[in-house]
Amino acid sequence: MTVRTCAAVAVIFVSAGCGASSTQEKPLPPLNAKAVTLKDGFTTMERLAETAKKEGSLTVMALPRDWVNYGEIIDTFSDKYGVKVNELEPKASSTREIQAAAQLKPDVFDLSLDVAVANADKFAPYKVSGWQDLPDHVKDARGAWYAGYGGYMSIGYDPRKVAAPASFSDLLKPGYTVALAGDPLRNAAGFNGVMAASLTQGAPQTRRGVELFTKLRQGGRLTEPAKANVVVDWDHSNAARAAADADAWKVTIPKDAPLGAYYVQAINKDAPHPAAARLWEEFLFSDEGQNLLQKGFARPARGEAMLMRGTLDTEQAGKLPVAPGPPVLLTIPQEDAAKSYLKRAWVG
Incomplete structure (x- = not known):
């Protein structure tokens, strides 16, 4: 007016x-449902929300409801905007998301960084309203993908049975029965668990990580998570378990192994619900969405900027496992080299 x-x-x-x-x-x-920014495509959030509601639904994939608080995030989004969320294959891997996209047609993706980089041509570029708050090294300059949250690889342990390990090498001491969160040849958490154990002065030495877990296996002390008193997993997963029973579970991030990683978001270029897809990303990267991710013990990608503006939930931030310093982030070439080595050297 x-x-x-x-x-x-x-x-x-x-x-x-x-x-x-x-x-x-x-x-x-x-309206331009495939525009690269909110302003160019819908002018306002209200107009985007109205268009998404008319589309009627959003299809997501590989979002377990107990992973970084996605259950509450999905329900809040659906209630807030009146958009039904179809949840497909919550336990699917990042690779499976891409492989199944043509058949299952998810509107959005939640992916490990390496998978996102390798498949950037499958995504519709879109820069969320909080784009400037995202560190340059965890977003594609064109807007094809962008980090939503991250975490550190950690050691979760039962304090009733073992002492707090100060390093991964401590796990070789008597009494520790250890599990990885998954098969390192197929699972990102399992792979990064081996890589965290491989760090030497901030640099990955894949052989070192493989040797540690090989010794545990040979000693009969590498087992499955349900039988272990130590689980190597992302800190948000171990922290969620500790929050449920603080007496039975603790979490630590070894000072000599601050391996971190981001999970990134992307929009399917063939999304059946393009407005709902963009509304989902705007919600995830809003202060509300980022704080909901942090409620699941993830580290929100916009966290630093939100802290400066006073919009970060600092009470919840204080509940996150103490980080020993800035994370070591593996480069794509480092990941590729490590995966090649694991294919030759890892015995399942």
Whole structure:
């Protein structure tokens, strides 16, 4: 709306001295559901939300409801915007998401960084409203993918049975029965568990990690998570378990192995619900969405900027496992080299 002679009452159609004839409505630009920004595609969040609601639903994949609080996030999004969320294959891997996309047609992806980088041509570029808050090294310059949350590899342990390990090498001491969160040849958490144990002065030495877990296996002390008193997993997973029973589970991030990683978001370029897909990303990267991720003990990608603005839930932030310092982030070449080595050297 514009008012020719009474700027002070720009939101009022009729007021003293300003008749209705002095107002005119500026038409909104046409919708572009595949635009790269909110402003270019929908002008406002209200218009985006209205368009998404008309589409009727959003299809997600590989989002376990107990993973970084996705259950509450999905329910909050659905209730807030009146968009039904179809949840497919919650336990699927990042690779499976890509492989099944043509058949299952998810609107959005939640992926490990390496899978996202390798498949960037399958995504629709979109820069969320909080784009400038995201560190440059964890987002694609074109907007194909962008980090939503991250975490550190950690050691979860039962304090009733073992002492707190100060390093991965401590796990070789008597009494520790150890599990990885998954098969390192197929599971990102399992792979990164081996890589965290491989760090030497901040650099990965894959052989070192493989040798540690080989010794545990040979000693009969590498087992499955349900039987272990130590589980090597992302800190948000171990922290969620500790929050459920603090007496039975603790979590630590070894000072000499601060391996971190981000999970990134992307929109399917063939998304059946393009507006709902963009609304989902706007919600995930809003202050509300980022705080909900942190409630699941993840480290929100916009966390530093939110802290500076006073919008970060600092009470919840204080419940996260203490980080020993900035994370070591593996490069794609380092990951590729490590995976090649594991294919040759890992015995399942």
